[in-house]
Amino acid sequence: MSPSASQSAEAVEQQPIRLPRTSESDKLKRIRHTASHVMAMAVQRLFPETQVTIGPWTEYGFYYDFDRPEPFTEKDLKAIKKEMVKIIKQKLPVIREVVTREEAEKRITEIKEPYKLEILGDIKQDPITLYHLGDRWWDLCAGPHVETTGDLHPKAFDLESIAGAYWRGDANNPQLQRIYGTAWETPEQLKEYKRRKEEALKRDHRKVGKELGLFVFSDAVGPGLPMWTPKGTILRSTLENFLKDEQQKRGYFGVVTPHIARVDLFKTSGHWQNYKEDMFPLMADDEEALHAEQGFILKPMNCPFHVQIYKSELRSYRDLPLRLAEFGTVYRYEQSGELGGLTRVRGFTQDDSHLFVTPDQLETEFLNVVDLILSVFESLRLRQFKARLSTRDRSSDKYIGSDEAWDKAEDAIRHAMNAKGMSYFEAPGEAAFYGPKLDFIFQDALEREWQLGTVQVDYNLPERFELEYVAEDGSRQRPVMIHRAPFGSLERLIGILIEEYSGDFPLWLAPEQVRLLPVSDEFLPFAKDVAAKMLQSGIRAAADTSGERLGKLIRNGEKAKIPVMAIVGAKEQEANSLSIRTRASGELGSMPVDEAIEKLTGAIESRGDF
RNA sequence: GCCGAUGUAGCUCAGUGGUAGAGCACUCGAUUCGUAAUCGAGCGGUCACGAGUUCAAAUCUCGUCAUCGGCUCCA
Numbered sequence: 001m002s003p004s005a006s007q008s009a010e011a012v013e014q015q016p017i018r019l020p021r022t023s024e025s026d027k028l029k030r031i032r033h034t035a036s037h038v039m040a041m042a043v044q045r046l047f048p049e050t051q052v053t054i055g056p057w058t059e060y061g062f063y064y065d066f067d068r069p070e071p072f073t074e075k076d077l078k079a080i081k082k083e084m085v086k087i088i089k090q091k092l093p094v095i096r097e098v099v100t101r102e103e104a105e106k107r108i109t110e111i112k113e114p115y116k117l118e119i120l121g122d123i124k125q126d127p128i129t130l131y132h133l134g135d136r137w138w139d140l141c142a143g144p145h146v147e148t149t150g151d152l153h154p155k156a157f158d159l160e161s162i163a164g165a166y167w168r169g170d171a172n173n174p175q176l177q178r179i180y181g182t183a184w185e186t187p188e189q190l191k192e193y194k195r196r197k198e199e200a201l202k203r204d205h206r207k208v209g210k211e212l213g214l215f216v217f218s219d220a221v222g223p224g225l226p227m228w229t230p231k232g233t234i235l236r237s238t239l240e241n242f243l244k245d246e247q248q249k250r251g252y253f254g255v256v257t258p259h260i261a262r263v264d265l266f267k268t269s270g271h272w273q274n275y276k277e278d279m280f281p282l283m284a285d286d287e288e289a290l291h292a293e294q295g296f297i298l299k300p301m302n303c304p305f306h307v308q309i310y311k312s313e314l315r316s317y318r319d320l321p322l323r324l325a326e327f328g329t330v331y332r333y334e335q336s337g338e339l340g341g342l343t344r345v346r347g348f349t350q351d352d353s354h355l356f357v358t359p360d361q362l363e364t365e366f367l368n369v370v371d372l373i374l375s376v377f378e379s380l381r382l383r384q385f386k387a388r389l390s391t392r393d394r395s396s397d398k399y400i401g402s403d404e405a406w407d408k409a410e411d412a413i414r415h416a417m418n419a420k421g422m423s424y425f426e427a428p429g430e431a432a433f434y435g436p437k438l439d440f441i442f443q444d445a446l447e448r449e450w451q452l453g454t455v456q457v458d459y460n461l462p463e464r465f466e467l468e469y470v471a472e473d474g475s476r477q478r479p480v481m482i483h484r485a486p487f488g489s490l491e492r493l494i495g496i497l498i499e500e501y502s503g504d505f506p507l508w509l510a511p512e513q514v515r516l517l518p519v520s521d522e523f524l525p526f527a528k529d530v531a532a533k534m535l536q537s538g539i540r541a542a543a544d545t546s547g548e549r550l551g552k553l554i555r556n557g558e559k560a561k562i563p564v565m566a567i568v569g570a571k572e573q574e575a576n577s578l579s580i581r582t583r584a585s586g587e588l589g590s591m592p593v594d595e596a597i598e599k600l601t602g603a604i605e606s607r608g609d610f
Numbered sequence: 611g612c613c614g615a616u617g618u619a620g621c622u623c624a625g626u627g628g629u630a631g632a633g634c635a636c637u638c639g640a641u642u643c644g645u646a647a648u649c650g651a652g653c654g655g656u657c658a659c660g661a662g663u664u665c666a667a668a669u670c671u672c673g674u675c676a677u678c679g680g681c682u683c684c685a
Contacts, residue, residue: 063680071614163680164613171682175613178680206678210621219658219676275685301685335611335683336676344684432685451684483685520642548648555646569644581645 017192019184021059026144027185029057034094034145035084035157035183036062041137042083043179046076052139053115053167053176059447060193061182065165067115072177077159080179084157091150092134096143104128104140115167116140156190157183203445205498206341212503212561214494214511215342224339224346226491231511234540235497236349236490238509240327243351243376243486250372252323252353257305259329260296268464269304270400272297274433280333280346302328303483306354307465310479315469317358320479321365325353327490342495343450349490355482356467362480366416366455373440373453373486379607382500385452387422388439389413390430399433405459410436412457434460437483445499452493456483504583507563507600508607514541514600515562516578517553519569526573530566530593537597539604558583564610566596582610 022028036055043050043066055064066072072080099107101120107130108116119140120128131145132138146152159181167173184190201207209215214232221227228236244254263282266272272279272293284295299305306324315322329349338344357365377385391410392399399406413436417424424438431437440453458481461467471477487493497505507513514534516527527543534541544553550567557565566578571590578596580588591599603610 074615161679162614165681166612169682171612175681177613180680217677223676269685271685278684303685330685332684337611337613337681338683340678434685446679456685517645519644522642547642549641549643550645551643552647553645558646565645567645571644579644587645 017188019189019193019196022057023059030144030146031152031185032057032062032183034149035152035181036064037131037133037139038084038087038149038152039080039179039181040064040139041087041133042080044137046079046083051113051115054119061160061180063178063180065176065178067176072162072179077162077179081159085154087133088149088152088154090134091148093148094145095132097130097132098127099130100127104130152183153186155187156185157181158190200445203499203502205495208498208503223336224334226342226345234511235494235509239487239490239493242379246372246376247325250368252325255306255309255324255326257302257326257328260298261305263293263295263297265304266297269461270433270464271301274398275300278333280331298331300330300332302326302330302350302352303354303461307461307467310356310467311465317469317471320469321355321357321361323353323355328352342491343444345491351485351487351490353484355484356479357482358477359480362412362457363416365482366412366457367420369455369482369484370416370420373455376486380497381506382442384443386441387424388430388441389417389424389426390437390439391426391428392431392436393429396429399431401434401460401463406436409457409459413438432456434458442496444496450492450496452488452496453486454484454488458483503561506607507610508604510563511540512542512560512562513539513604514564514566515557516541516543517550517557517565517567518543519550519567521547523568523573527568530568530578533593534597537601539597539600564600584609
């Protein structure tokens, strides 16, 4: 490479190509919107029997839903793309036309596209706007668009995938075929977008988890049932111990409850009525019991168990808040098509806790929980998340409890959030069936959103289980429950952590923290001695016994993403020192063994870097 | 659950109807080595599973299971 070439490469690196989201760029909004129309037009040119439905922009592209008896194939996609290029090169004008509702109805009837009639019915404003591409194709659309199809760059768009999607997002409706595409201002942006997508794929926890040997799935065990290897188990228990310590400081008590219970327990809680189909099947002695829905089920939730512990004694207001915590493993029969990696599984462990509080204590205790959750995220260096207040959908009948209790609970959360000055958004219809909740939403490498932490306010289960405490005046009062889980589930949290760190765990979490590399087998005994000494000090260290050359040992250590490697040879053995090499900073020079141990334990203790 | 794609050695992947392949990993041997791959040999497969078509199936057809991308769902 010539000097000038390397300079320009650096220049490119210094000024990365920006990839705006659609919602932050009016120009891309027009481009992507028009691109979806161009795609629809191309599809109807090639496959005239196809009906078009809706085709909005997405944050990085667009899609369009089609109704066609035959499924689209990869080959079709190529043909459609080619046709789109033709339409772009024809520079067809994009013309806005305003018509009356009656006129729109007439035109739709003429072209026999019943889906459009339904869409028209949904449009609340009058008059109706249509957009024409040239004089042969039009669609109902509010716009905006670019001025002609020639404003799209023929090399700055691509068609990405085909998927099924229900009409109007309702599984009871017919399924349409959705084609996803992406479109940009320039070919360079498209290229960069594809490059970043490939990079993101490299962080995928399913890939990294396999490479690092953290967890496994086996067809012999079943789908959605991960098993944790020794390395993965270190991650899990380190996270568990971390949270247990935090909880102990905050007045939580650990409890342990069984994995199965009588189905009646969940009938009382209301879970059975709401989620029967999503639970593993009932275990019963005989057909008759099965028919009568009597028997045992694998627990999908821990709360009813904790409620039983609460109920086992007469509680005084002096005992409240009572905080019962458990890493409880629950089983849910998730739909087969929904399973994926660690983010959606059928058996998982919640860092669950149930807080029983007096109504007066609710807001303070809620804020304490939010504090705990935020401090946990901070320790894990998780900074990209959104807080979502999930409230009930007033028109739905899936919720239990009185309107009054719901309003109280929702207001309590809003009030607490405002008191804390925390920003959040509201999501009507996302509440649990027994109460509203504050959820913490994270993104995976592919920008899919997942709920991790959650805090839920519940006036209903105390009612259904008739919970009581004795108040100051001797009267029996009903406590309020808070359900909360900072991690949500260990499985999902670890999935997200793997992607967040790209497998480069901070020292305190790394399954293998230090690897000792002997320059030759001659120094293996010394390496083993140092490793043993480190283990004694609580450092997860191991000597590499493979007998390979140093270069290979380093390569293997780097591939395994070991945060600290310590090389030992004649010099080190002589001086009782280590030549340190960290994954983050490379060679650090030599250091006495005792000093290294002291620094390592300090960094691990403070969850900091070495 | 629905639509579509995929499934070959522990891993990553070639192999379009005619005797199952490569690299890495693993085992053994040689080498004793100073900051990202030493050399050589060996081991390893019911081509996901089950039917079918065919003289012949990893390859074609159907079914099942699993994985992946979406949709729906998510206490």
